[in-house]
Amino acid sequence: MKKMLGVTTALLFSLPVFAQSISGTVITLAGNAEIKADNDQAIVTFFIEEQDKDKAAAASRVNQKMKSGTELIKKEDPQALLSTRGYYTYPVYNDDVKVAAQPAKRQLIGWRSGQYLEVKTQNLKQLPTTTAAAQSLLALNGINFGLSDGAVAKLESERVAAGYKDFIEKLTMITHAMGKKPDDVVIESLDFDNAGTTVRPLAMAAPMLSRARVEASPVEVPSFEPGVSTLSIHIAGKLRLK
Missing domain, CATH: 3.30.110.170 (Protein of unknown function (DUF541), domain 1)
Structure with missing residues (x-):
């Protein structure tokens, strides 16, 4: 018992020394x-892509549809900030044709053109209607809320x-x-x-579009949760x- 009291007393007296040692x-x-x-706020990206044997024809259709789509978005949401985010044109070849003892040949079969449009808006209430209207001409590539x-x-x-x-x-x-x-x-x-x-x-992932030109059908209004x-x-x- 005396030994335990002695140990306890020693610990008590050592505490101030420990407190002093941590100063600094x-x-x-x-x-x-x-x-x-x-x-x-929402950032929405639309795109359009066209393919044709005539490079000028493919580019012209892209230009016309993007122009009309841009005007439509501005009409639906005048306060939105629009920015072009990419424009491309590249050749399209058929599959390699291999003939015995001859090198493979690639044949040019057309041109593919496309363009991206970024739309930044805080009008989230109007966004579903704006998106549906734009989709009658353009394709929706992605949307990000923040x-x-x-x-x-x-x-x-x-x-x-x-x-x-x-x-x-x-x-x-x-x-x-x-x-x-x-x-x-x-x-x-x-x-x-x-x-x-x-x-x-x-x-901006490479879009997969049908090469056939089809008339766009009315698009139902989407639902978004910001x-x-x-x-x-x-x-x-x-x-x-x-």
Whole structure:
């Protein structure tokens, strides 16, 4: 019993010595947070592709349909931002024909032309109607919902505050565990990582279209769910105990 009391007394007297030994210690700490917000912007990519034995004929049909499709989109959504994202023309060959003792020959059978159009809009209520109207002339290549620059700017203070709150809560917890108070810590540096959400560019995959020209049928209005985006923040800090 006396031996146990002696050990306990020795530990109690050693605590102040331990507290003194960690003075000046450098601590690295990170705070992380995420906030979610409803998407308020859509980036839609349309395309048109034509094939013909005459290169000029294929290009002319692409130009005419894209012009008409662009005008239609502008009429449906005057505030949308439209950008051309690609235009191509390349030759089309038939399958290699192999003859015994002769090299394979490739025969030019036509030309393929196409063009992409990117539409950026915040008019999500009108988007299904705009898309259906455009699909009467153009093909839908992809759609991506996200946050507009204005929405991200409005949420910036909330994002930073959430990250700093997590940082301070962790600091309080760590100093308490070490027998210190937050006031016993000097923050030497803070690194605010501004990485949030970004809109990924849409991949322009090679479209697969029928070579036959057919009259476009009316397109039913699609249904879209914009969803939500997550804004994240990482705060790294360097601290020193007094």
